[in-house]
Amino acid sequence: MPNREVGDFLKDIKYYNFHTVDDIDLFIESKENRVFFDIDSIWNSPLKREILYPKLKQYNVKICNFIYDLIPIKFPQFLYEKTQQNFTPYLKAVYSYSDLVFVDSFSAQNDFLNIQKAFKYTKKISTNVVYLGSDFSLNIDPVKDKYFEILSSQYILFVGTLEPRKEHSLVLKSFEELYEKNQNLKLVFIGKVGWNIKELLKNLNSHRLLNKNIFHYENIDDNTLNTFYQNAFLVTYLSKYEGYGLPVAESLSHGNITIISKNSSLIEIGGEFVDYIEDSSQKELLNTVLKYMINKTLYNQKKNYIKKNYSPVNWDITYSTLLKNIKKL
Secondary structure (H helix, E strand, O other), rough: OOHHHHHHHHHHHOOOOOOOOOOOOOOOOOOOOOOEOOOOOOOOOOHHHHHHHHHHHOOOOOEEEOOOOOOOHHHHHHHHHHHHHHHHHHOOOOOOOHHOEEOOOOOHHHHHHHHHHOOOOOOOOOOOOOOOOOOOOOOOOOOOHHHHHHHOOOEEEEOOEOOOOHHHHHHHHHHHHHHOOOOEEEEEOOOEEEEOOHHHHHHHHHHOOOOOOEEEEEOHHHHHHHHHHHHHOOEEEEOOOOOOOOHHHHHOOOOOOOEEEOOOHHHHHHHHHOOEEEOOOOHHHHHHHHHHHHHHHHHHHHHHHHHHOOOOHHHHHHHHHHHHHHHHO
């Protein structure tokens, strides 16, 4: 489809109908240099890459991938069984046929290369670290009245799909203690309901503070999400593993004090601007939140430091880096 139509489509995704869609036959001889760019999340596709990639190679097509994380290999217990089954054959196809692999952090790059060694694949594959942009901004319009009271209060924000890897249960349990010290404090979860979280949902949906001091929103627009970031007292993101950790970058780009787990790429993305806790340490989480609740001077100093010194990654840089390296193929 023409690039100009992609722009029109993005302005009206729900109702747009494409005017021009041309079939492209990849399986023909061509004098042109051609690159097939697989941008990830395709392992559950009916068209399996262990079948597609060797066929593309027969017609001299270069293969390029973007891999965000190696969760299905490193932490399969956190995923659907279907993803567990399909990811490994996909990754082996990448190791066998890919010419260039983009990853979103040096941590993810190390995981990718270490797993390649463990799988005993020896093909030389170029890798390139490309950070994801977090400078996406919108014209902030007044949000709906139903959020006004929360946005005007002191609240802890946690953005991310509800799943065991993200440690929402730890934050919920910690908040119960924080509430005893400050009954005006609120907790806001923003993210869709994921998998393997029956116990969390049961505890959340039956909680005595639900819709009073504890809130969960699944379907909010980008404008509202930005507004929640802008007004947060502080942000938590306690994932056990990330390939990148975009909510951390988004939070920092809004100048928020952000508490994260000390692991994987989160250290790389958070740098000196976040507060770290050891994995699953409720005591550290409580102590970190409390120090900012008690010491307003410390809180303001940290906020000002982030706003003054943190520079979000620009999406244009992400795009230009991808394009430059693909052209090298």
